[in-house]
Amino acid sequence: MHAMPPEHNAGAEHMLVSMLRPLVERGHDVSVWLSRYGNAHQEYEYRGIKVIPLESRLDFPTAVRRADVLVAHLETVPPTASLARGYGKPLVVVCHNTHRETFRDMAAGGTALAVYNSRWMEAEAEVFFAEYPKSIRPAGTLIVRPPVFADEYATKPGKAITLINCNPEKGGKVLQALAERMSDQQFLAVKGAYGEQILPDLPNVEIVEHVRGEDMRKQVYARTRVLLMPSSYESWGRVGCEAMASGIPVVAHPTPGLCESLGEGGIFVDRTEIDGYEAVLRKLASAAEYRLASKRAKTRSAELDPSGDLFLWWTAVEGLSG
Structure with a gap:
């Protein structure tokens, strides 16, 4: 390796x-x-x-x-x-x-x-x-x-909208655009292991340093309400599966890999449609909508045993x- x-x-x-x-x-x-x-x-x-x-x-x-x-x-x-x-x-x-x-x-x-x-x-x-x-x-x-060993990641979801690895291909610009529009929401920008990182200097965006795998549950997923995955390419998308172990809804660009990995547990929006991402996030602010999306995520996590x-x-x- x-x-x-x-x-x-x-x-x-x-x-x-x-x-x-x-x-x-x-x-x-x-x-x-x-x-x-x-x-x-x-x-x-x-x-x-x-x-x-x-x-x-x-x-x-x-x-x-x-x-x-x-x-x-x-x-x-x-x-x-x-x-x-x-x-x-x-x-x-x-x-x-x-x-x-x-x-x-x-x-x-x-x-x-x-x-x-x-x-x-x-x-x-x-x-x-x-x-x-x-x-x-x-x-x-x-x-x-x-x-993904779900019990190593499962936790109670937090309050933030999170992107893991903020390089342009993973959706750093999408995170920035959403944070600018949704000043009433808290965002986490987690630095990735590679690539140029787009880290918005905004009061509602917290920058999180690169996190070890064994610390993701406590430092990231326990603080996350919704995970963003507006990636231009994902052959699978491991972090989405990690998040679903906690019933965290994942909003993703429909790459072939993400469509296969997230299945019916994912919410898919084209990465160029910032309006669409905002609309989904606003909808998930509803407790009823969030419960339904969370249930689908947990079901998909179990399917991926x-x-x-x-x-x-x-x-x-x-x-x-x-």
Whole structure:
């Protein structure tokens, strides 16, 4: 992995952590080797996972030679694939987006198992691989929706309208426009793990520094009444699922990923329709409307229980390891 919690807290990394935790619980030795320099200088443990910073200068090829299975994502796929081929190890690639380079890296890597985070991503991959010989497609595929352990996020909702990661693609400008219009409402602008942050300097907007995953319940969701997700692109949208564990309504732009993840628990408004976002937020100010939206969110959260996906996941990994 290029980065790891608690220093780096983005959806892709927390998805991987939530997939590795059950392997630790089943007695496997799980280690994560970081490919970028960060603040950590020595090995540390995170939720039972051994994390080796790049600065520790340990010998990754030796670890590969001793491993049963290699798992990679994002920018780490090409170098890990090279080592997997060199040492004859099965490679698992976890996909977090539908960009062509994601599928192209798998095509070049001799992937034993491709893990997609949604049905729509799997469909996009099938379209991509239709252009290639069958021999270079992943040997196996699996859908694992980003696992959210609802009891780790569930809390009593607060009073604010919240955006998590305020970069333009996630909806920073939407938050700013709404806060300017709705001076009677309190907003939380939570700094994200990446991208330029649009942080409105307004009396009704509180800026929250980047929050560790294990602190999201207390520092963010316990203060949130409605979550905004006006993202230009989301392959899934983990924070929406985290919020729904508390019955927090999520108002989102209808990307294919968000439509699949939020389902009937989501409220969808095009990100260009600021009037529409304001109208929905005004409507949710009604206690009756909020109760109905909250109930739908909790129902969807229950539908996303990760136990079935995780059973298929660890069964597949153990099958690769022999």
